[in-house]
Amino acid sequence: MLPRDWVEALELNLSFCERLDPEQGATRLIRIIHQHGGKFLKLNRREVEPNPLADLVDLFVPIEHPLLQPDTMTDPERGKGQASLSFVPESLSVGISQDVSFPDLSQVDPVALGLLAFGRLLYPDLRPIYGWIDEPSGNIPETSEIASTQLRYIFWANFWGPAYVDRYGRDFLRGAPGWRVEELEDGGILYVTTASYVEWWLMTRLDHLDPERPRLRRWLLERRGPLAVQRAAILGYFRARIPEIELYWAKVDLDWLP
Secondary structure, eight states, X not given: OEEOOSOOEEEEXXXXXXXXXXXXXXXXXXXXXXXXXXXXXXXXXXXXXXXXXXXXXXXXXXXXXXXXXXXXXXXXXXXXXXXXXXXXXXXXXXXXXXXXXOSSGGGHHHHHHHHHHHHHHHHHHHOEEEEEEEOOOTTSOOHHHHHTTOOOEEOXXXXXXHHHHHHHXXXXXXXXXXXXXXXXXXXXXXXXXXXXXXXXXXXXXXXXXXXXXXXXXXXXXXXXXXXXXXXXXXHHHHHTTXXXXXXXXXXXXXXXXX
């Protein structure tokens, strides 16, 4: 057993989607995915699933879409990227996950940018209160925190719906330092910290130069100066208004390979 030096998975999560409801939300989500050219796959990932409804609620159903870049689980014979889709009725949350356990970190960024494009495509149809893209773990925000519009973390990509904009201020959120800040159709804001997810992933680990992870330690030391400047700029900006906010990183250890 060796500790890994790469990203394990990426997830697009959209919470409290106003265009979904607990009873018919899964059915509507399936319709939206189909309308945008997505396909539901059977578990062997070779056949199209004609009726994914029974498995969608609280489980993961494999899908493919042209905007999703191939992850480590994508069948090489398929030209489209594959992901796992879930719907949680209690929080009206949509999760789209991809496995990115690439030893070569350069393969991660295309997957992250594909999830970003897919999230941006789905946002007008789902209208979430809050959303993010990052490496999932047990320390993601609680649904109660999201329902009360608490801003606990900055993720790599952040979808702030109108309720968050009202609470924290449009000018403040639009002024955040980063790669991309975009007004959304419903008055929300999309904020993406860096053009490269890997740079963000390394930035959030600057204080964790683990000697058991020699490659990760080397990458961090090589990039420490510029990443420290970026980190200080983002944290300084948000903490001036929200002192307790943190840059998110997956703190629950999923870092072991067989």
